[in-house]
Amino acid sequence: MTKAPLADQFVDAVRHHADGRLAEAGAGYRRVLARDANHAASLHGLGVIAQQTGRPDIAADLIGRALAIEPGVAAFHANLGNALKALGRTDQAAAAYRQALALEPADTVALNNLGNLLRGEGRLDEAVDCFQRALAHKPQDPVIHNNLANAMAAQGRFAEAARLYERALALRPDYAEAHYNLGNLLVDQGQLDAAIARYGHALALRPDHLPARLNLGAALRQAGQLSDAIACYEAVLARHPESAEGHSNLGRVFMLQGRLDEAAARYEHALALKPDYQEALVNLLLWLQYSDRDPPAIFEAHRRWGELVEKDLPAPAPHLNRRDPERRLRVGYVSPDFRVHSVAWFLAPLLAAHDRQAVEIFAYADVPRPDATTRRFQSLCDHWLSTVGLSDVALIERIRADGIDVLVDLAGHAGVNRLAVFARHPAPVQVDWLGYLNTTGLRAMDYRLVDDITDPPGEADRFATETLVRLPSGWACFEPAPEAPEPGPPPSLTAGRVRFCSFSSPAKLGERVLDVWSEILKRTQGSSLLLKGASLADEGARTQLLGRFADRGVSADRISLAGWTPGAAEHLALYNTADIALDPFPHNGVTTTCEALWMGLPVVALLGDRHAARISASFLTRVGLEELIAPNLASYADIAVRVAADGARLAELRRTLRPRMAASPLCDASGFAREVEAAYRAMWRRWCAEGD
Numbered sequence: 001m002t003k004a005p006l007a008d009q010f011v012d013a014v015r016h017h018a019d020g021r022l023a024e025a026g027a028g029y030r031r032v033l034a035r036d037a038n039h040a041a042s043l044h045g046l047g048v049i050a051q052q053t054g055r056p057d058i059a060a061d062l063i064g065r066a067l068a069i070e071p072g073v074a075a076f077h078a079n080l081g082n083a084l085k086a087l088g089r090t091d092q093a094a095a096a097y098r099q100a101l102a103l104e105p106a107d108t109v110a111l112n113n114l115g116n117l118l119r120g121e122g123r124l125d126e127a128v129d130c131f132q133r134a135l136a137h138k139p140q141d142p143v144i145h146n147n148l149a150n151a152m153a154a155q156g157r158f159a160e161a162a163r164l165y166e167r168a169l170a171l172r173p174d175y176a177e178a179h180y181n182l183g184n185l186l187v188d189q190g191q192l193d194a195a196i197a198r199y200g201h202a203l204a205l206r207p208d209h210l211p212a213r214l215n216l217g218a219a220l221r222q223a224g225q226l227s228d229a230i231a232c233y234e235a236v237l238a239r240h241p242e243s244a245e246g247h248s249n250l251g252r253v254f255m256l257q258g259r260l261d262e263a264a265a266r267y268e269h270a271l272a273l274k275p276d277y278q279e280a281l282v283n284l285l286l287w288l289q290y291s292d293r294d295p296p297a298i299f300e301a302h303r304r305w306g307e308l309v310e311k312d313l314p315a316p317a318p319h320l321n322r323r324d325p326e327r328r329l330r331v332g333y334v335s336p337d338f339r340v341h342s343v344a345w346f347l348a349p350l351l352a353a354h355d356r357q358a359v360e361i362f363a364y365a366d367v368p369r370p371d372a373t374t375r376r377f378q379s380l381c382d383h384w385l386s387t388v389g390l391s392d393v394a395l396i397e398r399i400r401a402d403g404i405d406v407l408v409d410l411a412g413h414a415g416v417n418r419l420a421v422f423a424r425h426p427a428p429v430q431v432d433w434l435g436y437l438n439t440t441g442l443r444a445m446d447y448r449l450v451d452d453i454t455d456p457p458g459e460a461d462r463f464a465t466e467t468l469v470r471l472p473s474g475w476a477c478f479e480p481a482p483e484a485p486e487p488g489p490p491p492s493l494t495a496g497r498v499r500f501c502s503f504s505s506p507a508k509l510g511e512r513v514l515d516v517w518s519e520i521l522k523r524t525q526g527s528s529l530l531l532k533g534a535s536l537a538d539e540g541a542r543t544q545l546l547g548r549f550a551d552r553g554v555s556a557d558r559i560s561l562a563g564w565t566p567g568a569a570e571h572l573a574l575y576n577t578a579d580i581a582l583d584p585f586p587h588n589g590v591t592t593t594c595e596a597l598w599m600g601l602p603v604v605a606l607l608g609d610r611h612a613a614r615i616s617a618s619f620l621t622r623v624g625l626e627e628l629i630a631p632n633l634a635s636y637a638d639i640a641v642r643v644a645a646d647g648a649r650l651a652e653l654r655r656t657l658r659p660r661m662a663a664s665p666l667c668d669a670s671g672f673a674r675e676v677e678a679a680y681r682a683m684w685r686r687w688c689a690e691g692d
Helices: 006-018 022-035 040-052 056-069 074-086 090-103 108-120 124-137 142-154 158-171 176-188 192-205 210-222 226-239 244-256 260-273 278-290 295-310 344-353 372-379 392-401 511-523 539-550 568-577 591-598 615-622 633-644 647-662 669-690
Strands: 329-335 359-365 383-386 406-409 429-432 447-450 467-470 499-502 528-532 559-562 580-582 603-606
Touching: 006 022, 006 040, 022 040, 040 056, 040 074, 056 074, 074 090, 074 108, 090 108, 108 124, 108 142, 124 142, 142 158, 142 176, 158 176, 176 192, 176 210, 192 210, 210 226, 210 244, 226 244, 226 539, 244 260, 244 278, 260 278, 278 295, 329 344, 329 669, 344 372, 344 591, 344 669, 359 372, 359 392, 406 669, 429 669, 447 669, 467 669, 499 511, 499 568, 511 528, 511 539, 511 633, 528 568, 539 559, 568 591, 580 591, 580 633, 591 603, 591 615, 591 647, 603 615, 603 633
Parallel strands: 329 359, 329 406, 359 383, 406 429, 429 447, 447 467, 499 528, 499 580, 528 559, 580 603
Antiparallel strands: none
């Protein structure tokens, strides 16, 4: 029987390949190669099939053999790039794409793939250039519009990105991925309702789009629609019970509702499914801050996270900073919270009071939505860099180029942080402060600013990877909001009954907290409790919290619940409707403690066993109200009941506490700045003496 001509066999194989009949195509390519072992196109075809069936190592070998025979074929280089990218050999993949483009500059597929690779590497300018070149050749391609939008969004060019997503959807209205990506952009811009609608469009088109369903849940959570977020994540887990992301994200919503045990179970389940899942581990670290676990267990979890992040990192390059112990220091502050945020009330007074002869201030700001507070922070700094869209590698390079001597982390594990940058030690001296009330777990973080009340010498030092530096007058300085109304008289003077309050997140309201607060309410006849928190706008969260009080014999008519309020003045005015603030534990209030004191309310606090559990004790000590610090739960209740019975004392504090606080170390920005600068100087001198 006469064999078909070789060319015909190859054409048949290509036709089968184009039709998706990979087995027949592979057999056809192998028949050609049996007759001509150097048939480059068949080697390439087999390589592409290997890539399509999840075998990039075999693909790279076969396509490499094809290129050895015919090195001038652009498609061979482009598909080799795909295989190398799948193998994680990104530098070689980029080189292969570039070689393809040298041979065929109008290859929009290679341009698109190279652009996606560069975007993943954080090389955003190069990625944008690739997509724009591809778009010049195919201006009606919705995929290229979408990918260019992704790169521009990562650069913080939100308006341009939004227009590109809209153009992609005009070209292809059923493009689920563009709806999803536009939803992500809208979340970053704080347009949560619009984002929720976009995720809905994506899911209507592709009900199996897991990232869209997960991000829909996150948007609902951020919008305060906690019950809807729970339903969304339960739908995720019904479809994907092994989704570690689904379990972890559901745990975050449970946290906001104060369902701490359920949250922990979800985090632990996520980590059982994916042991190296950093987001779930970070969520567990945050949960531990609110839990009754002891300091050794909490420290071990943070140390575990640090080991995971620092594992296999290369040693940092030597620092080239000039070793002059007395010269002006270049201090860099890294934060996502240079905006309206609780961190601002403690950071702004330090920056405003810094001695510019002693320090030169650099701000590295990850703020996608700047506001008036952002503009104020810019005015307080010598140098300002928006790090939105800047990769960790690029930020490290910039910090080194800026010659930063002391680099200060202001986020810790909270929110959007850059701890991965600190893990690579881009500055000679690295300090953690303010944004997170525990150790980072990083060996690369050299110091953490605390005081002798938040972290008593000896015991506390055992549970930090950093060296603890205790500031003499307290670990923080508070700047009251200028919109704060004047304190009014205690409402109990006219109402004849005391109203307690707490404006902390329900995540801080564990079982022991509700036990002792319920006892206080029962021991103070006619008293009530006002609770305020953003998540309490959700009906499910409200019902759940009221049910927990009911289980303790406290009826709903004694509990008032308030959600988020739009302005500082309105928020602070609510303190005038209460007499006494009750501080949660083991995670104390921070901003809320200072706000209550500024509005003239005594704050009853428990002296706990870790930094987060001793913050309010530190603040109360600075304003001379040590009698409000309870050493145990029994005395916590006794203090609250005693203060509630002393109307004269309540009235006196309402009149005198604000000026007393203003004159205390807690509001002494200049004194605080001098202590921080002295700490930086001591750290710097030590580095100059010891070197890297």
